[in-house]
Amino acid sequence: MSTPILERRSLTLAIGGNPNSGKTTLFNRLTGLRQKVANYAGATVEKKLGQFHTAQTDVQIIDLPGTYGLTPKSEEERIASEVILGMNKEVPRPEGVLCIVDSTCLEKSLYLVLQMIDTGIPTALLLNMSDELELRGAVIDEQRLSRLLGIPVLLISATKGSNLDQVVDLIDHWKGPADSSFCKLPVIPTLQEAALRRAKAREIARVVIRKPLQPHPWSDKVDAVVMHRVWGPLLFAAIVMLVFQAIFSWAQPFMNAIDFAFTSLSGLLKHLLPLGFWNSFLSDGVVAGVGSVVVFLPQILIVFFFIAILENVGYLPRAAAVMDRLLNAMGLQGKSFLPLISSYACAIPGIMATRTIENKRDRLATIFVAPFMTCSARLPVYALLIGAFVPNTSILGRFFGLRAMTLLGLYVSGFIAALLTALGLKSTILRSRGTPFYLEIPPYRIPAFKTICIIMWERSKVFLTQAGTIILLVNVILWFLASYPKKDGAVVVRESFAGHIGRFIEPAIKPLGFDWKIGVGLLSAQAAREVMISTLGTIYRVQVKGEKQVGLQQALRKDMTPLAAVSLMIFFAFAMQCTSTLAIVRHETGGWKMPAIMFVYMNSMAYAASFAVYHAGKLLGWG
Amino acid sequence: MDLNFTKQAVRQGGEKPLTALKPGEAGVVKRLSTSDEASLKLMELGFGPGEVVTFLRATPLGGPIEVELMGYRLCIRRAEGDRIFVDPHP
Numbered sequence: 001m002s003t004p005i006l007e008r009r010s011l012t013l014a015i016g017g018n019p020n021s022g023k024t025t026l027f028n029r030l031t032g033l034r035q036k037v038a039n040y041a042g043a044t045v046e047k048k049l050g051q052f053h054t055a056q057t058d059v060q061i062i063d064l065p066g067t068y069g070l071t072p073k074s075e076e077e078r079i080a081s082e083v084i085l086g087m088n089k090e091v092p093r094p095e096g097v098l099c100i101v102d103s104t105c106l107e108k109s110l111y112l113v114l115q116m117i118d119t120g121i122p123t124a125l126l127l128n129m130s131d132e133l134e135l136r137g138a139v140i141d142e143q144r145l146s147r148l149l150g151i152p153v154l155l156i157s158a159t160k161g162s163n164l165d166q167v168v169d170l171i172d173h174w175k176g177p178a179d180s181s182f183c184k185l186p187v188i189p190t191l192q193e194a195a196l197r198r199a200k201a202r203e204i205a206r207v208v209i210r211k212p213l214q215p216h217p218w219s220d221k222v223d224a225v226v227m228h229r230v231w232g233p234l235l236f237a238a239i240v241m242l243v244f245q246a247i248f249s250w251a252q253p254f255m256n257a258i259d260f261a262f263t264s265l266s267g268l269l270k271h272l273l274p275l276g277f278w279n280s281f282l283s284d285g286v287v288a289g290v291g292s293v294v295v296f297l298p299q300i301l302i303v304f305f306f307i308a309i310l311e312n313v314g315y316l317p318r319a320a321a322v323m324d325r326l327l328n329a330m331g332l333q334g335k336s337f338l339p340l341i342s343s344y345a346c347a348i349p350g351i352m353a354t355r356t357i358e359n360k361r362d363r364l365a366t367i368f369v370a371p372f373m374t375c376s377a378r379l380p381v382y383a384l385l386i387g388a389f390v391p392n393t394s395i396l397g398r399f400f401g402l403r404a405m406t407l408l409g410l411y412v413s414g415f416i417a418a419l420l421t422a423l424g425l426k427s428t429i430l431r432s433r434g435t436p437f438y439l440e441i442p443p444y445r446i447p448a449f450k451t452i453c454i455i456m457w458e459r460s461k462v463f464l465t466q467a468g469t470i471i472l473l474v475n476v477i478l479w480f481l482a483s484y485p486k487k488d489g490a491v492v493v494r495e496s497f498a499g500h501i502g503r504f505i506e507p508a509i510k511p512l513g514f515d516w517k518i519g520v521g522l523l524s525a526q527a528a529r530e531v532m533i534s535t536l537g538t539i540y541r542v543q544v545k546g547e548k549q550v551g552l553q554q555a556l557r558k559d560m561t562p563l564a565a566v567s568l569m570i571f572f573a574f575a576m577q578c579t580s581t582l583a584i585v586r587h588e589t590g591g592w593k594m595p596a597i598m599f600v601y602m603n604s605m606a607y608a609a610s611f612a613v614y615h616a617g618k619l620l621g622w623g
Numbered sequence: 624m625d626l627n628f629t630k631q632a633v634r635q636g637g638e639k640p641l642t643a644l645k646p647g648e649a650g651v652v653k654r655l656s657t658s659d660e661a662s663l664k665l666m667e668l669g670f671g672p673g674e675v676v677t678f679l680r681a682t683p684l685g686g687p688i689e690v691e692l693m694g695y696r697l698c699i700r701r702a703e704g705d706r707i708f709v710d711p712h713p
Contacts, residue, residue, distance in 0.1 A: 069667040073660060105695035108669050194663055198671030205693070213694050229683035321698040325686030328700070334687075436661045436703045438668060441689060441696035 010058040011174055014083055014094035016116060018109050019066030019358065020442055021102045022128040024048075025158040027063045028454055030167075037458065039590035040090060044360055045079050047090065054168050062091050068108075070115045071188050073435065075360050081187075084119055096122040096174055098167070103127035103140060103155065104213055104443070107205035113149070114197055119187050123151050124170055130155040130162065132443075139210040148204055159448050216443045223318070232322040239319070240341055243306045247299050247345040248376065254298035262291025280483055281476075289475030292528060293468040293580075296346065300463050301456055303342050303349035307356070308455040310338075312447030316356060317439045324437075330419055331426030333359065333437060336366040340418070343373035347581045348467055351588055352459055359437070361430040365422050367588060368598060371581055372418035374411045377529040378572050382407055384533055388553035389565040406569075413573045417605065462587065470583035474527045482524070482538070493539045498523060512571065512610040513564030525577040563622050567614040575606035637712060642688060642704040644678035650709030651675055657706045669693050670707055 017023045027035070031050030040047045048063035064083055065076035072078035079088065086093030099116050101109035106127070116123050127133075127140060133155075146153040152170055156163040185193050185200075225231045269283040310316045320334030327336050335357045343350030350370045357363040386403050394401045426432070481498040493499050494516075502519035509519055517539050524535035533549070542551035556565070576582070582595040589595075638653045652674045655662045669692045670676070679689040679696065687698040 068664075071663060071667075073664065102695075105693055107693040108695050111667055111669075189663075191659060191662055191666070194666045195671050198666055198669070199673060202671070202674065202693075223680075227680060227682060227689065233683065317698070321682050321687050321689065323686075324698075324700070325682065325684045328686075436657065436664055437687070437700045438664075438703075439687065439698040441698060 008056060008058060010060070011096075011171065012060045012062070012092045012094045013171065013174075014062040014064050014097045015100060016064040016080060016084070016097050016112070017066060017100040018068055018102065018112060020440060021066065021100050021109065022158040023063060023066060023100050025448075025451060026098075026100055026126070026128070026156075026167075027061060028451075029158055029161060029164060030059075031061060033454075033457075037462075039587070040079055040088075041590060043075050043079065043590045044363060044588065045075050045590075046355075049091065054172050056172050057174075059171055060092065062094055064097075067112065069112055070119070074358075076358070081119075084116065084121055094121070096124065098124050098126055100126040100128050100158070103129050103133045104136065104138070106140060106209065107201055110201035110204055111197055114185070114201060115187060117149060117151065118184050122175060125149065125151055125153045126167065127153065127155045128158050131157045131160050132445075133213070136214045136216065137211060138213040141208045141210050145204070145208040148208065159451075219443050222444060226315070226318050227322060232318075236319045236322055239310070239315075240338075243303070243338075244341065244344070246302050246306065247342070251298040251302050255295050258295045258297070259291065262287055262294070266291070281479070284483070285476045285479035286472070288479070289472040290468075292475060292531075293464065293471045296348065296463065296467075296580075297460060299346055300349050300352075300460055303345070303353065304456045304459040305452065307338065307342075307353055308452045309447060311356060312445065312451060314442045314444045317441055321439050321441070324439075331422045332366055332369075333357070333362045334439065336362060339366055340370060340373055343370040343375060346375050346377070347371040347373065347578065348463065348584050349459075351581065351584050352462065354588065359432065359435065361426070361432050364589065364594065365425045365430045367585060367594065368425060369418035369422045371576055371578070371598065371602065372414045372421065372574070374414045374573070375529075375578075377578065378410075380530045380533055381525075381572055382410055382569060384549050384553065385556075385565045385569050387549065388556050389560075389562040410569055410573050413570070417574055421601075463584070466587040467580035467583045471527065471580045474579045478524055478527055478531075482520075482535070493520065511614070512607065513561065513567045513614045515559065517559065518568065522571075522577070525572075526579050528580070529572065529577050563614060563617040566617070567610040570613050571606045571610040573606070574602055574609055576602035637710045638708040639711065640705045641676060641678060641690065641707040641709050642701055644709070644711060646678060646680050648711060649675055649677040650711040653708045653710050655707055657703065661703070665703065665707065668697065669695075676707075676709055 015023050015027055027048065027050060031052050034052065035048055035050035038047050039045065045065050050061045050063070052059055052061070062083060064080045067074075067077045067080045070077060070081040070084065072081050082088040083091055083094065084097060097116055099113050101113065113123070113125055125145070127142065133140065140155070142153045142155055154163060154166050154170065156167060158164075185197050189197060226235060266283040266287040269287060270279060273279040273282065307316070310319070316335070316338070320337065322334070323337045324334030327333050336354070339350045339353040339357075341350075342353055347370045350373070351367050354363045354366045354370070357366060386406050390403045390406050392401060392403055395405060478498070481501065482493060482496050484497060485495070494503075498520050499516070501523060502516035505519045506516040509522070514522070517536065520539060521532040521536050525532040533552070536556070537552055540552060540555040542555055560568075576599050582599060585595040585598060586592055639650075641650065644650055652670050652672055654672065655665055655670060657665065674692055677691040679691055681688050682698070685701060687700050688704050689696060689698050690704075691697075
C-alpha cells in the first residue's frame with residue numbers, strides 16, 4: 001500500500017491588525033529571520049515579506065502596516081487596503097488575512113476586523129496575548145465569536161508561542177471566503193456607517209466577553225509617577241541622560257577598539273602588500289572605508305537597545321505624552337523627542353528611530369530637522385578650530401570661558417535652525433491636515449529578550465547595508481581623488497584630483513573666507529565630518545593623531561583669519577555634509593527626493609549664514 | 624458630524640467636552656464636532672456615539688489628556704478633547 005502523495009500548495013497570506021497588536025512578533029515567530037524588508041516605493045511605510053513551510057504548504061506572508069481601519073487617510077491605511085484588495089503591484093495579492101488583535105482590548109480592534117471581513121477577503125481572527133487575558137481574569141467566548149463573525153477564531157500568545165501549532169494547522173487547511181450572515185457595510189464608510197460599525201463592534205464584544213478584564217495590577221501606580229506633572233518630566237530627563245551617557249561614553253571603548261583593529265589591519269596590509277595601486281587601494285581605500293562604517297555600530301546598537309526596551313516596556317508613548325506639549329510648540333510631537341535627542345550623538349540612529357512616529361508628516365519633519373542637531377562628528381572639528389582661534393579668556397566669572405561660550409553658541413545655532421525649520425515645514429508643506437494626534441498607552445509589559453535582539457539586529461543590518469555601502473563608496477572615491485594623479489611616485493595633494501576640485505571651487509567658497517585647502521577638507525567631510533581633520537593634516541603635512549593637533553592648529557592660524565574660522569564653524573553647524581545620513585534618509589523615506597531637498601536646503605542655509613557672518617565681520621573690521 | 628439623536632442632548636444641556644471631566648469621571652460620547660476626516664479617525668479609535676469614556680489624567684503644561692475607553696488607554700491632545708462631547712449623566 002502506498003501512501004498518497006500530497007501535492008504541496010503555495011499560499012500567500014497577509015498579517016493585519018492594529019499597531020502594537022503583536023503583528024511583528026507573530027511574523028517573526030512564523031518566518032524566523034527569513035524575511036525581506038524594504039519600503040513601499042515612494043513611501044515611508046515598511047514592506048515586510050517572509051516565508052515558511054508547513055507540512056503541506058509553502059506560505060508567503062506579507063506583514064501589513066499596523067492600522068486602526070482601512071479607509072485610506074494615511075499612507076499606512078492606503079497601503080494596507082491596497083494590499084488586501086490586491087491593488088498593490090509590489091506584492092502578490094494575498095489569498096487571505098490573518099487578523100491579529102490584542103485580546104485585552106477586543107472591542108477596539110473589532111472595528112478593523114469587521115472592515116476586513118467586509119472587503120470579502122478570507123479572514124481568520126487571532127486573539128493575541130491570551131496569557132495576559134488569563135492573568136487579568138477575563139474570558140472570551142471564542143466559539144461564539146467565531147459563529148458571530150463567520151470566520152475561524154484562535155486564542156494565541158505570539159510572545160509565548162502558545163497555540164501557534166493551531167495557526168499552522170489553520171493555514172494548512174486555509175479555506176475560501178467565509179459566508180458571513182450579518183449585514184455588511186461598505187468597506188469605506190460614511191460617518192454614519194462608521195458609527196454603525198462601531199456600534200456593531202460594541203454589540204459583539206458585549207456578547208462574547210464572558211468575564212471582563214480586571215484592571216492591570218500595577219500600571220496605575222507606576223503611571224501615577226511616570227505621568228506625574230513633576231516626576232514624569234524628571235524621570236524622562238534622567239532616562240534621556242542615561243541614554244546620552246551610554247551613546248557617548250559606553251560606546252567609546254568599543255569604537256576605539258574597532259578603530260584600532262581597522263587601523264592595525266590597514267597598517268598590516270600596507271606592510272605586507274607590494275607597494276603600488278593595490279596596496280594603497282586596499283589599505284587606505286577599502287579597509288579604512290569599512291572601518292569608518294563599522295565604527296558607528298556600537299552607537300547604533302546602544303540607541304536601539306534602549307529604544308527597543310523603552311518601546312516594548314510601554315514607556316515610550318508615556319514619555320511622548322509628557323513631552324508632547326513642548327514639542328507641539330515646535331510644530332512636532334512627543335514622539336519626535338527621542339529621535340532628536342539621539343541625533344546629538346549621530347543623526348543616523350536618530351533618523352532610524354523616527355519609525356516610532358506613526359504620523360507621516362510629523363515623521364518627515366523630524367527626519368528633516370534631525371541633522372541640525374550637533375552630532376558628535378562635528379565636535380572634533382569644533383574642538384580643532386576653537387582651540388586654534390578662540391582665545392582662552394574667561395567671561396562671566398572663572399568657570400565659563402569664551403571657548404565654552406563659542407561651543408554652546410554652535411549647539412544653540414543648530415537647535416534654532418531645527419526649530420525654525422520645523423515650524424516652517426509644519427505650517428506649510430507638512431501641515432497636519434485634520435488628522436488627530438493620538439498615542440495609545442499600552443499596559444506595561446516585560447519585553448521578550450529575543451524581540452529586543454531582533455530589533456537591534458534589524459536596525460544594524462539596515463545601517464550596514466544602507467549607510468555602510470554609501471560610506472564605503474564615498475571613501476573609496478575620496479581616496480582615489482586624493483591619491484591620483486601621482487607626481488614622481490608621491491602624492492601631492494595640491495596636484496591631485498581633489499586638489500584640482502578644491503581649487504576649482506575656490507572662487508565659490510572665497511566669499512566665505514575659505515581657500516582651496518578648506519575646499520578639499522569640505523569635500524572629504526562628505527564621508528564624515530571629522531574626516532576633514534585628517535585631510536587637512538595630510539594637506540599641511542602635520543601629524544594629527546589623537547589629542548595632539550597643535551601642529552595643525554599652528555598651520556591653520558598662518559592660513560586663516562579667526563573670522564574665517566568662525567565662518568567655517570557656522571558652515572559646519574548647518575551644512576548637510578554626511579553622505580551616510582543622506583543614504584539613511586533615502587532608505588527611510590523611500591526615495592531620493594527628501595535627501596535631495598535636505599542637501600540643497602541645509603547647504604544653502606550654511607552658505608548664506610557663513611557668508612553673512614564673514615561679511616558682517618569684515619564690515620565691523622574683525623578680520 | 625451630527626447624528627440626529629444628539630440634538631436632543633444639546634437641548635437637554637447634558638453634554639460637555641471631554642476635557643471638562645474631572646480625573647476618574649466618565650461620560651458617554653454624544654457627538655464629535657471635528658472635521659469629517661478627524662471624526663472618522665476618532666471613531667476608528669473608539670470614540671463612537673454611545674461609547675463610555677473615562678477621563679484619567681492631564682499631562683503637564685496643558686499637554687495631552689489620557690482617557691480610557693473599551694478597556695484600553697489613549698492620549699489625545701486637548702484640541703481634540705475639546706471637540707468630543709460627552710454626557711456625564713446618561
